[in-house]
Amino acid sequence: MQLIWQYSGIMSQGCYTMYGWCGKILRIDLANMRFYAEEPEDSLLHSCIGGRGLAGHYLFPEVTRNWDDPAMPLLLFTGPLVDTASPTSGRMTIMTRSPLTGTVGDTSVGGNLGTFLKKAGWDGVIITGKSDFLCGIEIDGKNVSITDASHLRGMNTGELSQHIKGKGAIAAIGPAAEKGVLFSSVMIDGRFAAGRNGIGCVFASKNIKYLRVNGSGRTQIFNPKELKKARTDITRLIAASPALLGELGIGRYGTPALYDLMHTRRMMPTDNFKKTRFDYAPMMNAFTLHKTYQPQRAGCRGCHINCKKIAPDGTTIPEFESLSHFSALLNNSDLSSVVEANRICNELGMDTISAASTLACYEELEGRTLASSEILDLLHDIGLGRGVGIALGQGSARYAQSRGCPESSISVKQQELPAYDPRGAYGMALAYATSTRGGCHLRAYPISHEILRKPVATDRFTFSGKARVIKIAEDLNAAVDSLTACKFVFFAASLEEYAHVFFAVTGVSTSAQSLLKAGERIYYRERIMNAINGFSRNDDDLPSRFFEEEGSSGHTISIPPLNRKDFLEARSNYYKIRGLNDRGIPTGEKARELGLTWKR
Amino acid sequence: MEALIYKYEHKLSEAGLTSEGAPLMGALDAELLWNRHDRKTPFLEMIFKKLNITALLFSEPKEPYRTIIDHLCRSSSGTIFPEDSETRTFLHDLPVTDGLDDTRVVSLLKQRKCVLIPGHGIIAFGTVSPEQAFITYSSVCFATFVKFFSDMLFKKKRGMISGEESMIFRRVRNMLDAPIPNAPMLARSPFSDEQEMVRAIEEAGKEVVRYGLVDSYFGNISYCFRNTLYISQTSSSLDELVGCIDPCPLDGSSCAGITASSELLTHLEIAKTSGAKAILHGHPKFAVIISMDCDRDDCPTRGLCHRRCPEKRYLDNIPIVPGEVGTGPFGLCNTVPSAVAEANGVIVYGHGVFTTGISDFNEAFSRLLTIENRARAEYFRRFDE
Numbered sequence: 001m002q003l004i005w006q007y008s009g010i011m012s013q014g015c016y017t018m019y020g021w022c023g024k025i026l027r028i029d030l031a032n033m034r035f036y037a038e039e040p041e042d043s044l045l046h047s048c049i050g051g052r053g054l055a056g057h058y059l060f061p062e063v064t065r066n067w068d069d070p071a072m073p074l075l076l077f078t079g080p081l082v083d084t085a086s087p088t089s090g091r092m093t094i095m096t097r098s099p100l101t102g103t104v105g106d107t108s109v110g111g112n113l114g115t116f117l118k119k120a121g122w123d124g125v126i127i128t129g130k131s132d133f134l135c136g137i138e139i140d141g142k143n144v145s146i147t148d149a150s151h152l153r154g155m156n157t158g159e160l161s162q163h164i165k166g167k168g169a170i171a172a173i174g175p176a177a178e179k180g181v182l183f184s185s186v187m188i189d190g191r192f193a194a195g196r197n198g199i200g201c202v203f204a205s206k207n208i209k210y211l212r213v214n215g216s217g218r219t220q221i222f223n224p225k226e227l228k229k230a231r232t233d234i235t236r237l238i239a240a241s242p243a244l245l246g247e248l249g250i251g252r253y254g255t256p257a258l259y260d261l262m263h264t265r266r267m268m269p270t271d272n273f274k275k276t277r278f279d280y281a282p283m284m285n286a287f288t289l290h291k292t293y294q295p296q297r298a299g300c301r302g303c304h305i306n307c308k309k310i311a312p313d314g315t316t317i318p319e320f321e322s323l324s325h326f327s328a329l330l331n332n333s334d335l336s337s338v339v340e341a342n343r344i345c346n347e348l349g350m351d352t353i354s355a356a357s358t359l360a361c362y363e364e365l366e367g368r369t370l371a372s373s374e375i376l377d378l379l380h381d382i383g384l385g386r387g388v389g390i391a392l393g394q395g396s397a398r399y400a401q402s403r404g405c406p407e408s409s410i411s412v413k414q415q416e417l418p419a420y421d422p423r424g425a426y427g428m429a430l431a432y433a434t435s436t437r438g439g440c441h442l443r444a445y446p447i448s449h450e451i452l453r454k455p456v457a458t459d460r461f462t463f464s465g466k467a468r469v470i471k472i473a474e475d476l477n478a479a480v481d482s483l484t485a486c487k488f489v490f491f492a493a494s495l496e497e498y499a500h501v502f503f504a505v506t507g508v509s510t511s512a513q514s515l516l517k518a519g520e521r522i523y524y525r526e527r528i529m530n531a532i533n534g535f536s537r538n539d540d541d542l543p544s545r546f547f548e549e550e551g552s553s554g555h556t557i558s559i560p561p562l563n564r565k566d567f568l569e570a571r572s573n574y575y576k577i578r579g580l581n582d583r584g585i586p587t588g589e590k591a592r593e594l595g596l597t598w599k600r
Numbered sequence: 601m602e603a604l605i606y607k608y609e610h611k612l613s614e615a616g617l618t619s620e621g622a623p624l625m626g627a628l629d630a631e632l633l634w635n636r637h638d639r640k641t642p643f644l645e646m647i648f649k650k651l652n653i654t655a656l657l658f659s660e661p662k663e664p665y666r667t668i669i670d671h672l673c674r675s676s677s678g679t680i681f682p683e684d685s686e687t688r689t690f691l692h693d694l695p696v697t698d699g700l701d702d703t704r705v706v707s708l709l710k711q712r713k714c715v716l717i718p719g720h721g722i723i724a725f726g727t728v729s730p731e732q733a734f735i736t737y738s739s740v741c742f743a744t745f746v747k748f749f750s751d752m753l754f755k756k757k758r759g760m761i762s763g764e765e766s767m768i769f770r771r772v773r774n775m776l777d778a779p780i781p782n783a784p785m786l787a788r789s790p791f792s793d794e795q796e797m798v799r800a801i802e803e804a805g806k807e808v809v810r811y812g813l814v815d816s817y818f819g820n821i822s823y824c825f826r827n828t829l830y831i832s833q834t835s836s837s838l839d840e841l842v843g844c845i846d847p848c849p850l851d852g853s854s855c856a857g858i859t860a861s862s863e864l865l866t867h868l869e870i871a872k873t874s875g876a877k878a879i880l881h882g883h884p885k886f887a888v889i890i891s892m893d894c895d896r897d898d899c900p901t902r903g904l905c906h907r908r909c910p911e912k913r914y915l916d917n918i919p920i921v922p923g924e925v926g927t928g929p930f931g932l933c934n935t936v937p938s939a940v941a942e943a944n945g946v947i948v949y950g951h952g953v954f955t956t957g958i959s960d961f962n963e964a965f966s967r968l969l970t971i972e973n974r975a976r977a978e979y980f981r982r983f984d985e
């Protein structure tokens with residue numbers, strides 16, 4: 001079966017040219033097999049920017065729906081900087097309501113999908129309804145077609161990427177999403193994971209196996225000369241960044257370059273966060289990976305940092321989070337099994353952080369260390385919906401609850417925590433708690449200053465001053481996810497430079513502070529959406545383990561438990577600075593100030 | 601936060617950038633804290649309300665920076681464009697406004713990290729820590745100093761200097777501290793253990809700052825000890841290196857040094873190729889200024905001198921090479937390691953100086969000081985010629 005639709009609307013009226021944005025959003029209604037283009041007002045594009053901001057705008061009116069309600073939108077949005085010479089702009093956002101957490105659910109993903117969507121002439125795609133059959137969505141410029149993908153049911157993501165004919169980028173789910181794994185991911189081109197939050201489940205709930213996008217258009221640039229200059233300013237900063245293009249940076253080693261650092265700072269989550277130091281870490285680091293697999297540099301389109309590492313045989317080298325959690329968190333010293341675990345997760349379409357952390361929870365509840373072969377077997381069981389894997393596929397929080405031991409799940413808002421122990425970086429502790437999508441390091445990424453010393457170093461063992469720093473960083477990253485750009489580049493550059501890029505691309509005057517303000521609005525709207533769904537202060541908290549147990553102190557570094565009183569004071573300060581009431585709920589006054597609607 | 605605003609207030613005056621007690625510094629978390637009461641506080645509070653920031657610094661600079669900045673502000677048309685490496689990389693340009701109009705100041709601070717107000721001083725902010733405001737302030741003083749002396753020499757050589765400018769130049773010149781002729785006595789090698797060696801790095805770092813051979817933030821330092829390069833961390837102050845030195849094994853077997861200085865690769869290459877154990881990188885002002893003095897107005901790469909210069913240039917026997925911060929095709933890692941071997945020292949165009957010592961920091965420090973003093977003498981010789 002194949003349905004084809006072609007958009008024939010005329011976007012440009014008279015001599016009006018839109019720079020940066022395409023000015024068109026594609027709506028796909030799978031229930032009625034209808035497609036149409038929407039042309040958003042300029043004012044909407046200017047205030048929401050794109051990516052996460054624009055997706056949030058379209059999620060807002062539907063956010064009380066259950067994630068598997070056919071009317072729940074699945075939103076795929078690019079930003080104005082995508083498909084331009086702006087450094088690291090090959091990313092995009094996929095958003096919906098999270099099956100795992102019930103919060104706003106979104107993921108920023110690299111690869112080629114964002115660029116091809118833009119080249120196809122769309123700022124975003126909004127998918128609603130549910131197909132009667134397992135389908136593939138194919139977007140080729142203005143042509144949209146729905147194909148029968150029943151024969152692809154159960155197919156792994158890598159194989160599927162090879163199987164789909166046609167040019168462009170592919171977003172696909174694996175068997176895990178089809179089996180209802182709540183932390184299932186969407187894989188872009190079989191390599192780039194749109195992980196976290198279980199977005200893959202929403203694809204599955206709509207009966208979408210894959211989305212292929214191709215296009216050959218070009219994003220119009222307002223001032224190419226100015227863009228070149230702004231780009232030079234940013235690439236100069238990138239070259240000056242040790243974390244990015246330094247001898248030991250992620251350009252050379254990929255994100256595993258952080259592995260040794262977390263080990264030496266004694267904040268590597270080990271044994272389900274019971275310890276913060278893993279004795280085998282020096283043998284499992286980026287250097288060893290490099291020596292063993294001799295990977296080459298790869299990356300998202302439009303990025304010269306190239307943090308993705310791929311071995312000559314095609315093996316994708318795990319990211320830092322996956323490396324750390326499949327080794328230290330599980331007490332697993334078998335490096336090859338870590339690489340294999342990463343491959344299995346990618347193939348089956350599962351978030352590596354949640355998968356590893358759920359296994360660590362299982363390990364704790366079983367009271368034994370899993371053998372490396374057992375880890376791999378269990379990953380297959382989860383992804384293929386077999387045996388205990390069915391229960392584990394619901395994530396650690398639900399699994400631990402079902403075993404009567406909720407404290408064994410190291411999660412926030414039911415999403416498992418990444419590979420930075422919060423006892424080793426107090427800003428990270430606060431940021432985990434306040435994140436609008438549950439346990440996540442990327443909403444504020446205070447590791448940047450608490451560990452990587454950028455833009456300057458802050459004291460990682462204090463909450464003093466962190467409330468405002470976290471709030472500003474959340475605003476910053478909301479803007480970055482909307483432009484869109486890669487958060488890594490902000491180890492070096494800042495919105496000061498990206499404001500110049502934004503103007504050069506779009507012709508819309510802005511400033512670093514104006515972009516931050518847009519980020520604040522985007523973030524606050526997410527808080528409102530979560531509040532509507534019942535999230536409040538009680539959810540902005542950390543597992544009790546971090547307040548009761550110390551980490552692995554030693555070698556002049558002390559890792560005591562977090563001081564509960566200090567944490568609560570910082571959270572209270574954060575609420576005040578963010579403009580929330582003392583229960584963490586948005587206020588009408590602040591919402592009005594930001595031009596948002598909120599009545600409680 | 602409170603401790604930090606006092607710390608950086610003190611550092612500003614200690615570095616000779618402001619008079620004691622002059623800086624007004626505020627830090628905002630849930631509550632706004634000031635280092636002292638001042639009639640300008642309400643003005644700055646307005647700025648805090650309009651910007652998403654955590655720290656604000658406002659201070660009149662000490663002489664000679666005050667005269668230099670006022671002069672550059674008045675002769676600018678709203679923006680100063682220094683051409684030193686740090687400004688090009690981190691500050692880009694320096695916006696100027698007249699008077700304490702909060703609306704105007706806010707609009708400029710929305711764009712850049714600081715604003716210069718002739719007759720009043722410099723306002724700088726931080727989004728993470730008061731340290732950012734301090735760094736920006738310090739960088740502005742450095743950049744304007746370099747620009748002032750560079751511009752004056754350029755104009756003097758081409759007969760473009762006005763009477764008023766000559767007068768200002770004389771005034772500034774008379775305000776300069778006398779050069780320090782002798783290097784300090786630093787710890788001598790061999791170092792018995794890692795601890796002793798690290799203490800030697802810390803000591804040398806402090807002295808580099810005390811001698812004014814780097815503003816207190818930039819610059820870096822390393823020592824190669826038992827197959828490991830110990831190097832100052834990125835964003836570390838050379839006078840505060842305790843706990844801020846990263847060990848980087850020469851075989852690359854650990855990435856824990858990902859927080860090391862952005863010049864790690866350059867240090868590694870120097871250590872591997874020259875055999876020198878001690879490496880210093882400072883930003884002595886006159887060496888930077890003299891590196892930017894070139895008479896080839898018709899050079900096809902004029903304006904790109906920081907990236908590529910077609911000539912082999914020297915100050916005495918010290919090579920002057922192009923190169924930008926860090927790595928990349930135009931990075932100084934491509935030019936410095938080979939050049940430094942020529943004379944145990946090299947000047948990087950518009951940026952700073954690298955020097956080496958075979959066994960400890962005495963030789964490297966002495967070389968750094970000699971180069972700066974020689975550059976200063978040469979500057980005034982060329983000016984007076």
